Each structure stands twice: as C-alpha cells, then as structure tokens.
Amino acid sequence: MSTEAKQITKKSVNLSEWYTDVILRGELADYAPVRGCMVYRPYGYALWERVKTLLDRRIRATGAEEVYYPLFIPRSLLQRESEHVEGFSPQVAWVTIGGGEKLAEPLAIRPTSEAIIGVMWQKWIGSYRDLPVLHNQWCNVVRWEKATRPFLRTLEFLWQEGHTAHRTEADARAETELMLEVYRALAEDDLAMAVIAGPKSESERFAGAVETFSIEAMMPDGKALQSGTSHFLGQNFARAFDVKFLDEDNIEKFVWTTSWGVSHRIVGGIILMHGDDNGLILPPLVAPYQVVVVPILFEETKAETLRAASRLTELVGKGRAFDEPIRATADLDEASTPGFKFTKWEVRGVPVRFELGPKELANSRVVAVSRDTRAKRELRFDLEAGTFDHEGLSEMLGELHARMRARARKELESRVFQIDGFDEFSEVVAGRGFALAGWDGRPETEAAVKEATAATIRVLKSRVDSGKLKSVYSGDSASYLAYWGQSY
Amino acid sequence: MSTEAKQITKKSVNLSEWYTDVILRGELADYAPVRGCMVYRPYGYALWERVKTLLDRRIRATGAEEVYYPLFIPRSLLQRESEHVEGFSPQVAWVTIGGGEKLAEPLAIRPTSEAIIGVMWQKWIGSYRDLPVLHNQWCNVVRWEKATRPFLRTLEFLWQEGHTAHRTEADARAETELMLEVYRALAEDDLAMAVIAGPKSESERFAGAVETFSIEAMMPDGKALQSGTSHFLGQNFARAFDVKFLDEDNIEKFVWTTSWGVSHRIVGGIILMHGDDNGLILPPLVAPYQVVVVPILFEETKAETLRAASRLTELVGKGRAFDEPIRATADLDEASTPGFKFTKWEVRGVPVRFELGPKELANSRVVAVSRDTRAKRELRFDLEAGTFDHEGLSEMLGELHARMRARARKELESRVFQIDGFDEFSEVVAGRGFALAGWDGRPETEAAVKEATAATIRVLKSRVDSGKLKSVYSGDSASYLAYWGQSY
Numbered sequence: 023m024s025t026e027a028k029q030i031t032k033k034s035v036n037l038s039e040w041y042t043d044v045i046l047r048g049e050l051a052d053y054a055p056v057r058g059c060m061v062y063r064p065y066g067y068a069l070w071e072r073v074k075t076l077l078d079r080r081i082r083a084t085g086a087e088e089v090y091y092p093l094f095i096p097r098s099l100l101q102r103e104s105e106h107v108e109g110f111s112p113q114v115a116w117v118t119i120g121g122g123e124k125l126a127e128p129l130a131i132r133p134t135s136e137a138i139i140g141v142m143w144q145k146w147i148g149s150y151r152d153l154p155v156l157h158n159q160w161c162n163v164v165r166w167e168k169a170t171r172p173f174l175r176t177l178e179f180l181w182q183e184g185h186t187a188h189r190t191e192a193d194a195r196a197e198t199e200l201m202l203e204v205y206r207a208l209a210e211d212d213l214a215m216a217v218i219a220g221p222k223s224e225s226e227r228f229a230g231a232v233e234t235f236s237i238e239a240m241m242p243d244g245k246a247l248q249s250g251t252s253h254f255l256g257q258n259f260a261r262a263f264d265v266k267f268l269d270e271d272n273i274e275k276f277v278w279t280t281s282w283g284v285s286h287r288i289v290g291g292i293i294l295m296h297g298d299d300n301g302l303i304l305p306p307l308v309a310p311y312q313v314v315v316v317p318i319l320f321e322e323t324k325a326e327t328l329r330a331a332s333r334l335t336e337l338v339g340k341g342r343a344f345d346e347p348i349r350a351t352a353d354l355d356e357a358s359t360p361g362f363k364f365t366k367w368e369v370r371g372v373p374v375r376f377e378l379g380p381k382e383l384a385n386s387r388v389v390a391v392s393r394d395t396r397a398k399r400e401l402r403f404d405l406e407a408g409t410f411d412h413e414g415l416s417e418m419l420g421e422l423h424a425r426m427r428a429r430a431r432k433e434l435e436s437r438v439f440q441i442d443g444f445d446e447f448s449e450v451v452a453g454r455g456f457a458l459a460g461w462d463g464r465p466e467t468e469a470a471v472k473e474a475t476a477a478t479i480r481v482l483k484s485r486v487d488s489g490k491l492k493s494v495y496s497g498d499s500a501s502y503l504a505y506w507g508q509s510y
Numbered sequence: 511m512s513t514e515a516k517q518i519t520k521k522s523v524n525l526s527e528w529y530t531d532v533i534l535r536g537e538l539a540d541y542a543p544v545r546g547c548m549v550y551r552p553y554g555y556a557l558w559e560r561v562k563t564l565l566d567r568r569i570r571a572t573g574a575e576e577v578y579y580p581l582f583i584p585r586s587l588l589q590r591e592s593e594h595v596e597g598f599s600p601q602v603a604w605v606t607i608g609g610g611e612k613l614a615e616p617l618a619i620r621p622t623s624e625a626i627i628g629v630m631w632q633k634w635i636g637s638y639r640d641l642p643v644l645h646n647q648w649c650n651v652v653r654w655e656k657a658t659r660p661f662l663r664t665l666e667f668l669w670q671e672g673h674t675a676h677r678t679e680a681d682a683r684a685e686t687e688l689m690l691e692v693y694r695a696l697a698e699d700d701l702a703m704a705v706i707a708g709p710k711s712e713s714e715r716f717a718g719a720v721e722t723f724s725i726e727a728m729m730p731d732g733k734a735l736q737s738g739t740s741h742f743l744g745q746n747f748a749r750a751f752d753v754k755f756l757d758e759d760n761i762e763k764f765v766w767t768t769s770w771g772v773s774h775r776i777v778g779g780i781i782l783m784h785g786d787d788n789g790l791i792l793p794p795l796v797a798p799y800q801v802v803v804v805p806i807l808f809e810e811t812k813a814e815t816l817r818a819a820s821r822l823t824e825l826v827g828k829g830r831a832f833d834e835p836i837r838a839t840a841d842l843d844e845a846s847t848p849g850f851k852f853t854k855w856e857v858r859g860v861p862v863r864f865e866l867g868p869k870e871l872a873n874s875r876v877v878a879v880s881r882d883t884r885a886k887r888e889l890r891f892d893l894e895a896g897t898f899d900h901e902g903l904s905e906m907l908g909e910l911h912a913r914m915r916a917r918a919r920k921e922l923e924s925r926v927f928q929i930d931g932f933d934e935f936s937e938v939v940a941g942r943g944f945a946l947a948g949w950d951g952r953p954e955t956e957a958a959v960k961e962a963t964a965a966t967i968r969v970l971k972s973r974v975d976s977g978k979l980k981s982v983y984s985g986d987s988a989s990y991l992a993y994w995g996q997s998y
Contacts, residue, residue, distance in 0.1 A: 056582045
C-alpha cells in the first residue's frame with residue numbers, strides 16, 4: 023500500500039486532483055462500488071470521529087440528548103409537510119421490496135428525519151412541562167445527488183441532525199441562533215477554519231423552514247462551502263404532524279420547532295482549507311494523531327533507537343494538550359526510510375513530527391517539526407529519567423492551531439470583495455471569492471444572477487435602508503447586503 | 511409523561527407484558543410508525559451507548575480499527591457468494607428507485623457487509639505485509655423479519671460488525687476465538703449476564719461461514735437468547751471476491767477471513783435477565799445513571815434540601831467506580847412525591863438510590879438503597895466540608911455487580927438439564943431451559959427435533975466418543991453433547 027512514494031499533485035497546481043490524491047493516498051477514504059458512495063478507511067474515520075467528539079461535546083453542553091429514529095420513512099409521512107416533500111422527493115431513495123414482496127407503501131430512506139420525528143412528538147408531547155424537547159442523533163442519511171465527491175457530496179452521508187420543540191417562538195428562535203453559534207465555534211475554535219454566518223435567502227432555505235441560517239467557509243478555488251445549517255421551522259411541522267401541548271394557561275398550542283445539522287462534508291472543508299502542496303495539514307484538535315515519532319535508524323543503533331521511539335511515544339501520550347491526552351503514534355516500520363515516512367505522514371497532515379536518532383538520544387533531545395512551517399525545535403527527552411517536555415509540545419500544538427486559525431481568517435478576509443458593478447461581480451464569483459453586494463430582495467434577481475454567473479446568495483449580511491445601496495444585476499434599490507458566491 | 515404512576519405488569523406474572531411495560535414506561539424506546547422498527551428515546555439510547563463504549567474498548571484492545579462501509583450493496587455483489595445470498599436474500603430490503611428513476615440494478619440495504627467489504631479488500635490487499643486487516647464498524651443494518659420486538663428482533667437494528675483478513679487459517683481461527691471470548695467477557699464481566707459459548711451446528715451457521723460460534727444467554731422464560739456471534743469464514747469470501755495476497759514465499763494465496771457481531775439485541779438480554787417485578791435492574795457498568803439522588807422535601811427546608819441534593823450529585827460525580835467517573839443524576843422535580851420518584855427510577859433500574867432529607871443532612875449522612883435487595887446503607891456526606899464517601903459508594907456498586915453476576919450464573923446453572931429421554935427433553939425445552947443432550951451429528955435429527963419441540967441446538971458442548979452417549983430423538987450413537995433450547 024506504499025502509494026505515497028509517488029508524488030501527489032501539488033495543491034497550487036490542481037486543487038481538484040490534489041483533493042483526490044490526499045484522500046486516496048492518505049488512505050482517508052476510497053470510492054465504493056456504488057455510485058456516489060464512499061468507504062471510510064481507518065484514518066479518515068478517525069478524523070470524522072474527532073469531529074464527532076468535538077461537536078458532540080458542544081451539542082450536549084446545550085442540553086440536547088442523544089436519540090435514534092429509524093432509517094425508513096413511509097411515503098405518506100414524508101408527504102405531510104408540503105414544502106418538505108416538494109424539496110426532498112426528487113432526492114429520495116425508495117425501498118419498494120422487502121422480504122421478497124412488493125411493499126404496500128414505499129419507504130423512503132431518510133433524507134432527514136423531521137417527518138418521522140413529528141409523528142413521535144405528537145405522541146410524546148402533551149404539556150408545557152414536556153418542553154423543550156432537545157434531541158440529537160448521529161446517523162446516515164441518503165440524498166440522490168447527481169455529481170458527487172468524497173466527503174463534499176455523497177449519496178449516503180454521515181451527519182448529526184438535531185431536532186428541538188419549544189413552547190414559544192422566542193425559545194425556538196434562540197435555539198436556532200444558539201446552534202448556529204455552536205457550529206461557528208466548532209468550525210473556528212476547533213477546526214481552525216474561518217466562516218461567515220447568517221441567514222439564507224428564501225430560495226436557499228431548507229424545505230419546510232421559516233428561516234435557515236448557515237455557516238459558510240471559503241475554499242482555495244474561490245467557492246463557498248456550506249458547512250452547517252440551523253433551521254427555524256416555526257410551526258410548519260407542528261401543524262403538519264399535529265404536535266400540540268397544553269400550555270400553563272390551559273390553552274392548547276402548537277409547538278415551535280428547529281432542526282440543525284453538520285455532515286461529513288465539513289471534513290472536506292478541513293481538507294481543502296488547510297492543506298498545502300505536500301498534503302493535508304490537520305488542525306491539532308481534530309488530528310487523529312497529533313504527533314508521529316519517526317526513528318532515524320542506523321544498523322548499529324537500530325534496536326535501541328526503536329526502543330527509545332516506543333518509549334517516547336508512550337511518554338508523549340501521558341501529556342495533555344487542549345485539555346485532552348496527547349495522541350501520538352510511532353512509525354517503526356524497518357523496511358522504509360525516514361524520508362519515505364516524512365512524506366507519508368506529511369500527506370496525512372500530522373501536526374508535529376518527531377525525529378529521533380542516536381544524536382538526539384545522546385543529547386537527551388528530540389527534534390520536533392511543525393507540519394505547516396516545517397520549523398524545527400528541540401524538545402527535552404531524557405530516556406533514562408523517563409522525562410519529556412510536555413509543556414513544550416503542548417505549546418507547539420497551541421501555536422500551530424493559532425497560526426492555522428489566523429491564516430484561515432486572513433485568507434477569508436482577503437476573499438471578500440465589496441462590489442459595485444456586475445462585471446466586477448461576475449469576475450469575483452468566478453474563482454476569487456465572495457462578492458459583498460446589494461440585493462433587492464426579489465427571487466427573480468437571485469435567479470437571474472445564478473443563471474448568469476452560477477453564484478447564489480450564501481448568507482445575508484444585513485438589511486439596508488432603502489436607497490442607500492443598489493442591488494446587483496437589477497440596479498434597483500437594495501434591501502439587503504449579501505455575500506454572493508459560487509458554491510460546492 | 512408521568513405514565514410511571516400506573517403499576518407495571520409484574521415480571522413474575524407475565525414476562526412479555528412486563529418487557530413491553532418497562533421499555534415503554536421506562537421511556538427506553540417506542541414503536542416507530544414503520545412496521546418492525548423502533549425509536550430509541552434518550553434513556554434507551556444512553557443504555558446502548560454504554561454497551562457500545564464497553565464493547566468498543568474491548569474491540570480496540572484487540573487492535574481492530576474503526577471504519578465505515580456504505581449502506582447500499584448492489585445486487586450483483588450480494589450474489590457473488592452463493593450460500594451468503596441464499597441465506598440473506600429472503601430478508602433483504604431493496605431500493606429500486608432513486609432520484610425519481612428506476613435503478614438499473616437494485617441496491618440491497620446491507621443485511622451485513624461481507625460483500626461490499628470483499629470488493630474493497632480485493633483492491634487494498636496486495637502483500638502479506640498488508641495483513642492482518644482488522645476492521646470494525648458501528649452501524650445500522652436491515653433484515654426483513656416477520657415477528658418483531660423492540661431490541662430483540664427489529665427490521666432495522668444497530669450493531670457492530672467486525673471483519674478481518676488474515677494470512678493463515680490458524681490466524682483467522684484464533685481471531686474467531688478471540689472475538690468469541692471478547693463477547694463472553696462483555697456479557698459476563700461488563701453486563702453481569704451468564705452465557706454459554708461454543709460452536710453452532712451446520713444448520714445454524716451464518717450464511718457463507720465455515721464455522722459459527724455464539725454466546726447464548728438463558729432468559730427467565732426458559733428461552734435462549736443468541737447474544738453475539740463470531741464466524742470463521744475460511745476462504746469462502748476471499749474466493750468469491752478474489753481477495754489474494756503475495757505471501758513471503760512469493761506465492762499468491764487467498765486470505766482467510768472472519769466476521770463477528772453484537773447487536774442491540776443484547777440490550778433486550780440485559781432487560782430480560784436482570785429485571786424484577788418493579789422494573790429494570792441495570793448492571794452498574796452499563797447503567798446510564800449509577801445513582802439517582804432523591805431529595806425528601808418539606809416545606810420549611812425545601813430550598814436547602816434541593817441545594818444539598820444538587821451539591822451531593824456534583825460531589826458524587828467526582829468519584830470513580832470501575833475505573834470511570836461515577837454517573838449520577840438528581841430528580842429535583844418539586845411537583846412529584848418521593849414515592850413517585852422511587853417508583854420511576856426503580857422502573858428505570860438505577861442501581862443505587864440516594865434519599866436525602868433534613869434528618870440525613872443534620873447527621874451528615876445520605877441513605878443509599880441498592881436496587882436489587884433494597885438494602886439500605888448510610889454513607890457519609892458532609893455538606894459543609896464538601897466531602898462524600900466515594901469509597902463506600904464504589905463498594906456498593908461493586909457488590910451489586912458481583913451479586914447480579916452471581917445470580918445470573920446461578921440462574922443459568924439451574925436451567926441446564928442433563929437429559930436422557932425425549933419426553934423429558936420436550937418438557938425441558940418447553941419453558942424450563944437448556945437440555946444438555948446427545949446429537950448424532952445428522953441435520954435430519956436436528957430438523958425433526960425442531961419440528962417436534964421448536965428447539966434447536968444452541969451450541970455444541972463437546973464431541974463424544976462413539977457409543978458413549980445416545981442421540982436425542984434418533985436414539986443413534988451421539989457424536990456431540992449439545993445445548994438444545996427454544997430461542998428468541
């Protein structure tokens with residue numbers, strides 16, 4: 023499996039080929055023998071598991087509880103909310119045969135779970151004392167997509183979907199905003215990405231939502247990546263599924279609901295946003311391994327260097343960074359050269375590489391190399407005494423995280439362009455980044471812009487007073503200042 | 511949602527109704543609006559998550575890595591291994607429509623993943639240096655069952671499936687045995703169940719396996735529950751999917767594979783095996799909460815008792831039991847009585863209940879009640895000093911675990927009957943337990959016994975020398991001593 027020996031395509035030369043190369047050669051994932059589906063290999067799954075761990079911690083801190091609703095949704099349930107079914111039915115995979123017989127009613131593989139959840143809530147929720155209901159599930163969903171790419175867009179994908187029911191509109195709106203902030207914090211504080219956050223325009227809303235909020239990251243090719251969405255569903259689903267509660271004032275009312283999700287697509291964002299010509303650069307909080315120890319082997323000192331490398335790896339794992347145990351591994355394969363291993367682990371984006379040879383051992387030091395800058399630093403490692411400079415390593419990881427975050431922020435800022443004319447607009451959205459431009463609030467203008475430039479409103483930045491700003495394309499008075507861009 | 515106020519059916523009166531009652535009223539799960547599917551509510555999902563945590567730890571300790579293979583298996587792949595397809599196709603759910611169009615080839619929802627894994631391994635495995643491959647995934651699978659019950663048998667179920675590839679037959683056989691032992695240890699050491707473990711007869715093997723091993727627990731109604739299986743697949747799947755490697759001797763060989771799985775059915779086993787007339791009794795290692803603090807409220811001391819209960823819960827959570835932080839919760843609902851809460855948490859099977867009132871507070875004590883014996887013990891709790899007797903609690907939990915384990919073992923032993931005649935055999939398997947009886951090794955004998963008594967061979971205990979023992983039913987010389995029983 024030593025495919026790493028071959029050079030990967032340079033990121034600066036061809037982003038798309040580089041993306042495929044790092045995923046396949048870094049052994050994150052592979053194409054499944056089903057169109058549009060992928061297989062997670064151990065390293066890729068470990069990366070997703072880290073995202074899960076970090077996000078789940080934030081979700082649970084909001085009070086949400088873990089649940090599991092079924093994979094199948096009978097057709098009649100999916101049809102109850104009219105906008106919902108209209109939005110999703112073109113993308114549904116239908117089970118029509120089970121146990122050797124044609125089913126009386128086809129079952130949808132869940133594209134999202136609002137419909138089946140509505141039915142259960144109708145049963146469970148009776149009084150204001152049962153509210154709020156804060157549920158989250160980690161599961162697989164299926165949407166029949168045409169063009170697919172590993173992580174970014176797949177028929178089956180892994181995600182988390184949160185669903186909440188509230189007593190008042192204000193509570194539900196507050197939940198929607200809270201979760202948008204959770205997603206922003208995940209992306210920026212944990213994954214060292216930079217995002218813009220805000221409401222979508224009507225045409226880009228979740229099917230059945232009153233309002234959709236999104237976090238959007240900017241990729242190196244100037245395209246936006248929608249990386250998490252939070253929906254205020256109003257009472258649409260409550261009405262469709264008759265989810266009512268008896269309020270304290272003894273009046274029966276419909277609940278107010280929200281839903282929110284982040285999928286494995288954000289792994290695609292991590293990959294695209296942070297890598298360089300040599301491969302992935304994984305933010306230390308999410309890296310399956312934060313450190314890889316590479317022993318520098320010479321014939322006469324091989325055995326002791328290998329032993330020391332094992333011992334060092336074990337010692338490193340006893341330290342902490344970001345309030346968690348440090349994740350370290352050693353590459354003790356005797357059949358490959360240090361150079362081969364450097365390349366292999368650079369492709370895989372391990373944040374810090376340790377180089378340990380007889381010279382380092384003699385000096386009670388290990389050479390530590392940051393993945394992003396390749397800057398070297400020596401850290402104290404005394405094999406005899408069994409001591410290691412955990413603080414120095416933790417500092418390196420913290421600094422690396424800070425650098426990655428700052429770079430991402432700077433990159434994002436350099437890709438937002440205040441736009442006046444439509445020519446400039448078209449040029450910006452065709453590969454440069456976000457166009458910050460006025461919108462008259464009319465879907466027709468959005469549709470015309472999309473037709474002409476493939477760009478859509480990613481999020482609305484703010485309302486603007488009438489007459490202060492002109493809308494892109496139409497030239498009419500703008501109602502909103504919006505971030506426009508092409509997207510994945 | 512205060513349905514607990516009603517009495518649940520007594521376990522000693524009607525096991526089946528009791529089972530449904532504890533699941534629904536204990537809010538573990540509910541029936542989904544799709545035949546044979548269930549919804550996990552937070553308490554039930556937390557229980558499953560505990561099983562996952564405990565089992566995953568054991569699986570990872572064997573060196574297996576987490577992966578994720580896709581939900582869909584194209585029909586042609588499922589058909590490659592002939593016994594496999596024959597065994598599973600009657601149970602498959604087929605997706606025939608996707609994205610609004612009839613699919614050229616129907617896609618099976620995975621009933622198990624050997625087929626799709628075979629294709630990937632054919633691609634990834636090239637040399638003996640790539641072996642062993644040790645993969646495990648936690649996922650949902652679908653089998654179109656006729657009669658279903660929550661946890662015990664559902665159309666969609668949650669499980670883990672491990673798949674491994676090895677260089678030699680010996681390695682693969684060792685893996686099969688290792689995982690059987692992992693499952694035994696999970697059931698007995700973590701879940702305080704008692705099981706018998708051993709090989710299945712040919713007719714009960716996994717479709718495509720050379721040999722299947724199983725752990726079987728005995729339920730209070732005298733029926734066996736197959737709780738985990740480990741399969742030695744020989745080279746059957748390797749041949750069907752052409753998974754070869756170049757060995758050290760430069761000869762191309764087929765790999766040897768295994769697969770092994772435990773599903774959420776084991777949650778059904780925990781429920782059935784340990785409960786009593788008052789509800790669940792959860793083994794402390796797997797209980798979502800190990801302790802529930804119930805404040806005893808009087809009007810004049812309400813506020814301080816509630817505060818003390820919160821403080822106690824927090825303090826308890828800082829202690830450890832079974833090498834993990836103790837999981838404690840407080841029931842601070844002011845609208846319900848202590849008696850209501852006692853019943854509620856007994857139905858839910860929380861191992862230890864704390865009762866904290868003004869009297870206990872004045873004496874710097876809390877009353878601790880074991881769920882199984884209802885024996886009371888006082889534990890030191892000094893609110894002022896902020897101290898609590900963690901050791902005493904940890905001891906209580908340890909003793910409870912040991913009692914539950916011993917009871918389960920004793921119960922199992924009391925339900926194994928050495929059998930001579932067929933009348934006695936029939937009587938034993940019809941509700942008393944396992945019949946330990948001879949088998950002549952012929953499938954026809956097994957089939958006839960099944961026809962006559964609904965009992966099957968659960969596992970083979972040992973080979974017996976010719977002439978030493980007679981086979982049940984046929985009266986011929988027995989080749990095996992076997993555990994026979996009806997099963998879930």
